[in-house]
Amino acid sequence: MARLNLVQAIDQALLQEMEADDQVVVLGEDVGRDGGVFRVTEGLVERFGEERVIDTPLAESGIVGVSIGMALAGYRPVAEIQFSGFSYPAYDQLVSHASRMRNRSRGRWTVPMVVRMPYGGGIRALEHHSESMEAVFAHVPGLKVVIPSDPYEAKGLLAAAIADPDPVIFMEPKRIYRAVKMEVPEERYVLPLGEARIVREGSDCTVIAWGAHVRTVLAAAEELAGDDGYDVEVIDVRSLSPFDAETILESVNKTGRAVVVHEAPRTGGFGAEISARIAEEDILRLEAPVGRIGGFDTPPPLAKLEDYYQPNAELVAREIMATMEF
Amino acid sequence: MPVTNLVSYSVERLEVMAPDGTVDESLMPDLTSERIREMYRMMVFTRRLDERMFSLQRQGRIGTFARVLGQEGAQLGAAYALEDRDWLVPAFRDMGAQLLRGMKPEHMLQYWGGDERGNIIPEGVRMLPTSIPVGTHMLHAAGIAWAMKNDGEDVAVLTIFGEGATSEGDFSEAMNFAGVLQLPVIFLCQNNQWAISVPYHKQTAACTVAQKAIGYGVPGIQVDGNDIFAVYRATREAVDRARAGDGPSLVEAHTYRLADHTTSDDARKYRAPEEVVEWEAKDPLLRLRLYMRAQGLLDDAEEHSVGEAVDEKVTRAVEAFESVDPPSPEEIFAHVYAQMPRHLKQQQEELLLRLKGKG
Numbered sequence: 001m002a003r004l005n006l007v008q009a010i011d012q013a014l015l016q017e018m019e020a021d022d023q024v025v026v027l028g029e030d031v032g033r034d035g036g037v038f039r040v041t042e043g044l045v046e047r048f049g050e051e052r053v054i055d056t057p058l059a060e061s062g063i064v065g066v067s068i069g070m071a072l073a074g075y076r077p078v079a080e081i082q083f084s085g086f087s088y089p090a091y092d093q094l095v096s097h098a099s100r101m102r103n104r105s106r107g108r109w110t111v112p113m114v115v116r117m118p119y120g121g122g123i124r125a126l127e128h129h130s131e132s133m134e135a136v137f138a139h140v141p142g143l144k145v146v147i148p149s150d151p152y153e154a155k156g157l158l159a160a161a162i163a164d165p166d167p168v169i170f171m172e173p174k175r176i177y178r179a180v181k182m183e184v185p186e187e188r189y190v191l192p193l194g195e196a197r198i199v200r201e202g203s204d205c206t207v208i209a210w211g212a213h214v215r216t217v218l219a220a221a222e223e224l225a226g227d228d229g230y231d232v233e234v235i236d237v238r239s240l241s242p243f244d245a246e247t248i249l250e251s252v253n254k255t256g257r258a259v260v261v262h263e264a265p266r267t268g269g270f271g272a273e274i275s276a277r278i279a280e281e282d283i284l285r286l287e288a289p290v291g292r293i294g295g296f297d298t299p300p301p302l303a304k305l306e307d308y309y310q311p312n313a314e315l316v317a318r319e320i321m322a323t324m325e326f
Numbered sequence: 327m328p329v330t331n332l333v334s335y336s337v338e339r340l341e342v343m344a345p346d347g348t349v350d351e352s353l354m355p356d357l358t359s360e361r362i363r364e365m366y367r368m369m370v371f372t373r374r375l376d377e378r379m380f381s382l383q384r385q386g387r388i389g390t391f392a393r394v395l396g397q398e399g400a401q402l403g404a405a406y407a408l409e410d411r412d413w414l415v416p417a418f419r420d421m422g423a424q425l426l427r428g429m430k431p432e433h434m435l436q437y438w439g440g441d442e443r444g445n446i447i448p449e450g451v452r453m454l455p456t457s458i459p460v461g462t463h464m465l466h467a468a469g470i471a472w473a474m475k476n477d478g479e480d481v482a483v484l485t486i487f488g489e490g491a492t493s494e495g496d497f498s499e500a501m502n503f504a505g506v507l508q509l510p511v512i513f514l515c516q517n518n519q520w521a522i523s524v525p526y527h528k529q530t531a532a533c534t535v536a537q538k539a540i541g542y543g544v545p546g547i548q549v550d551g552n553d554i555f556a557v558y559r560a561t562r563e564a565v566d567r568a569r570a571g572d573g574p575s576l577v578e579a580h581t582y583r584l585a586d587h588t589t590s591d592d593a594r595k596y597r598a599p600e601e602v603v604e605w606e607a608k609d610p611l612l613r614l615r616l617y618m619r620a621q622g623l624l625d626d627a628e629e630h631s632v633g634e635a636v637d638e639k640v641t642r643a644v645e646a647f648e649s650v651d652p653p654s655p656e657e658i659f660a661h662v663y664a665q666m667p668r669h670l671k672q673q674q675e676e677l678l679l680r681l682k683g684k685g
Contacts, residue, residue: 025476051476057506062465062499069415069469072454075476077469089495096459097466103661105455106446110664142662165664194667242667 003181009151010040010116010172013158014078016188018048021076024162027054028063028080028116037082038118038177064090064115068098071113076162084119084171085128091136098167099142114161114168119147120212120263122175122310124303131300132264134210137169138240138273144168145240146193149214150176151184156191157238164193173211180215194242198251202233205257205320208248208274210237213261213311220316230324240270245277252282257323259291261311266294288326291319337537339548339580342555345608347616355559359623365406365554366618369398369611371636372422375431378640379438383589387648391438392419396552396584397516399610401486402426403557404514404577407565408484413452413474415467415485417460419516419583423486427453431643432650441653460521461491464500464513471509471574482568484512484561489535489578490521498542501576505542510568512561513539513576516551518583523596539576551579552610582608655681 004012018024026041026048032055035042045053056063060081067077081087094115102110121130138145146161146168148154154172161168199214200221209217214236221232233251237243252258258278260271275290293311301309342353357365376395382388394401397419405414405423414427421434428451436444437456445455457463467485474481491497492515504511515535519526532538539546545567549556557579564575582605586593593602618624659666659674666674 057499057502059499059502061496062468062503065462065465065496065499066469066472066503069466069471070473071469072466073470073473073477075473092459092462093465093496096462097457101454102664104442104445105661106443106657107661108447108449109454144663242663242669245669 001183004184009155013155024076060090064093071111078114081117084117085131116170118174119171135270147211160190175212196244196247197236200234202231204230206251209261219313256287261293265297288323291323341550343553388439392588393585399554400551400579400581403554404561407561413483432646435647461494471511482565489517501542504574508573511574512564522587535578546576548578551581
């Protein structure tokens with residue numbers, strides 16, 4: 001087994017899925033010769049040629065709209081949007097067509113397509129390069145939204161997304177693109193879509209996160225562990241849509257306490273949905289209000305102020321303590 | 327440092343059949359008498375179904391829809407240039423083309439009657455369902471064409487839209503993708519002069535839609551859109567280019583929307599009745615009829631019998647539509663995902679319980 005970072009794991013998944021299925025094509029801006037601005041598609045054009053690894057014109061709506069057409073005609077396009085902050089021109093195609101073609105045609109036409117996009121902050125980037133807008137995709141019926149939290153997860157979830165019969169938005173936490181290396185099996189494997197994962201078992205408090213902040217939460221959990229500390233259960237949501245409420249509800253039913261962590265703006269963020277579901281179904285079991293850590297309801301600040309905006313382990317630990325001591 | 331002319335372009339307009347039904351034989355496409363009769367029957371059928379739907383809408387038996395009236399020649403002329411293996415990617419005012427390509431009239435009624443099951447494309451028919459958001463579907467045609475090209479299929483993809491759609495960004499992106507990748511797409515713009523209340527000159531400063539093709543390195547032509555032979559000829563040539571691997575084309579069918587934008591609109595608010603009268607004289611159906619009479623392809627008896635046969639077909643379609651059971655509430659949930667996720671199962675259960683009076 002090789003030790004891979006997130007970028008390498010995704011690249012390997014793309015390569016292996018393209019090898020396994022001729023209908024899988026990769027398209028986007030700079031994905032060919034350049035190998036993508038984050039090098040996620042490195043080596044693909046050399047291996048599969050320009051017919052299957054396509055440098056498109058600079059047009060996000062075009063990339064997604066054309067991918068819809070290819071998917072309708074039997075292909076399995078994996079489109080790359082260079083940064084999620086540039087996905088909005090394509091939002092119309094995703095909402096108006098990709099998500100509803102199956103419904104509109106009563107199952108006659110389907111759009112088995114993946115739209116990959118790096119998202120989230122923490123890399124000292126330019127404006128429009130740090131957004132965490134997963135909730136606006138998760139709100140769209142007919143789309144699936146998947147976010148991996150480490151290289152192993154990324155490879156298996158992307159393989160599943162490519163095999164999925166419905167359109168999947170695959171959001172890649174670019175903050176941890178190269179932050180961590182881990183053992184990733186060389187062979188192909190898939191991880192289930194629509195199932196959350198308990199990353200760390202615990203009995204005192206359930207902390208729920210996705211993407212880069214699973215690591216943040218794990219660090220907080222370790223900090224609080226110990227004889228006089230708290231035993232924190234950590235859940236990686238993995239798939240915001242379909243959303244596996246059951247795993248979270250079961251956990252909260254066990255612990256009686258919950259904290260949700262994301263970097264997206266707090267108001268209307270996906271944490272609100274999780275909090276609501278817990279309140280609806282586990283209210284009598286709750287020992288404290290559901291804690292919520294999110295970004296401010298502001299545009300993500302540029303580099304100098306970014307750290308104030310991002311959740312960190314200390315903040316998460318403090319929120320867990322507040323929940324425990326309520 | 328001299329100023330040199332890099333390249334010059336011209337924009338052509340094709341007319342084959344004049345409003346009085348006379349044709350330029352040198353430009354007349356190769357069509358058998360039987361094919362022309364078939365085109366006529368299809369035009370009459372589209373016209374009569376459109377009229378019947380208008381009356382059904384006024385009686386509240388179907389919902390809002392966009393009438394084809396006046397554009398039968400444009401969309402049928404283009405659709406007749408396709409073969410069975412070709413694709414159609416229509417917008418919302420393309421019932422004629424949709425019917426020709428295999429949609430059942432009762433399904434059209436069902437769809438505009440608010441029942442999504444009317445959108446089911448018959449098995450084996452290469453056509454997408456009606457697309458409502460203006461100017462968004464041409465990209466799907468480009469994507470399908472790309473797939474066909476990769477598969478080495480000898481196939482053309484026809485997509486239809488209005489001149490309003492050419493102001494949308496996706497029009498530009500689709501034309502550009504198709505040009506760069508040399509995709510076998512025919513972009514048929516039915517320039518009907520009005521995007522709801524906005525006239526052509528407020529939509530674009532370009533004097534033709536056809537010339538927009540030039541910027542994308544794509545051939546473009548304007549044709550008299552009320553002349554079914556001209557539209558057929560230009561589209562056929564575009565299809566031949568597509569099949570030969572010579573990429574996309576833009577055909578501007580210069581036509582007119584004789585009806586309101588939709589049944590919810592009242593065009594008297596924004597356009598002069600004289601303009602409509604002027605275009606009524608250029609009616610594509612009237613024109614074909616004059617041609618056929620002059621050629622001995624149609625007489626009073628034939629015209630009458632076609633009218634009767636079509637009316638009967640329309641009546642049968644209305645009966646078939648009205649005898650369909652209403653959709654079950656499960657239809658709301660059935661086709662959102664290939665496999666129904668848990669939360670949708672729960673929501674469906676909720677609705678069913680509510681309907682049983684238990685929820």
